[in-house]
Amino acid sequence: MFSKSLLAAVSAMMCFGAVSAQITGTATRGFSGTTTCGCPSSNGPFAISIPAGFFNARVCCQDTITVNYNGKSVQAILSGVYDAQAGTTNIELTDAPFSVLQDNASQQTISPVTWEFDQSPH
Numbered sequence: 488m489f490s491k492s493l494l495a496a497v498s499a500m501m502c503f504g505a506v507s508a509q510i511t512g513t514a515t516r517g518f519s520g521t522t523t524c525g526c527p528s529s530n531g532p533f534a535i536s537i538p539a540g541f542f543n544a545r546v547c548c549q550d551t552i553t554v555n556y557n558g559k560s561v562q563a564i565l566s567g568v569y570d571a572q573a574g575t576t577n578i579e580l581t582d583a584p585f586s587v588l589q590d591n592a593s594q595q596t597i598s599p600v601t602w603e604f605d606q607s608p609h
């Protein structure tokens with residue numbers, strides 16, 4: 488019994504340690520407001536752009552971000568800068584990842600989404 492509760496406490500701590508900050512915002516379908524990094528096509532269709540303020544110690548075309556919406560989640564490769572207003576936490580997704588998250592194909596934005604980096608800063 489003792490070891491079981493100890494284990495629970497340890498795994499709870501590990502959980503806190505592993506979870507990186509989740510950011511909440513709105514995701515828009517398509518890269519209409521994005522300056523791309525020019526990633527190779529071999530990166531595939533799952534791409535995301537984020538505001539410039541979040542680029543610190545991140546590698547474009549390499550780092551990945553997981554986006555969650557309405558109980559669904561998808562991973563996309565950091566591929567550009569979303570040129571939104573200062574202080575925004577909003578993102579843009581290409582059609583492939585957006586389609587995974589959407590409720591239906593008529594949506595052009597979904598909110599709220601949460602997003603987080605899958606890697607630690609470099």
Ligand SMILES: *[C@@H]1O[C@H](CO)[C@@H](O)[C@H](O)[C@H]1NC(C)=O
Binds near residue numbers: 593
């Ligand atoms: C698509 O989903 C949105 C958000 O859930 C909803 O408001 C809208 O009515 C839906 N449209 C269709 C055509 O189902």
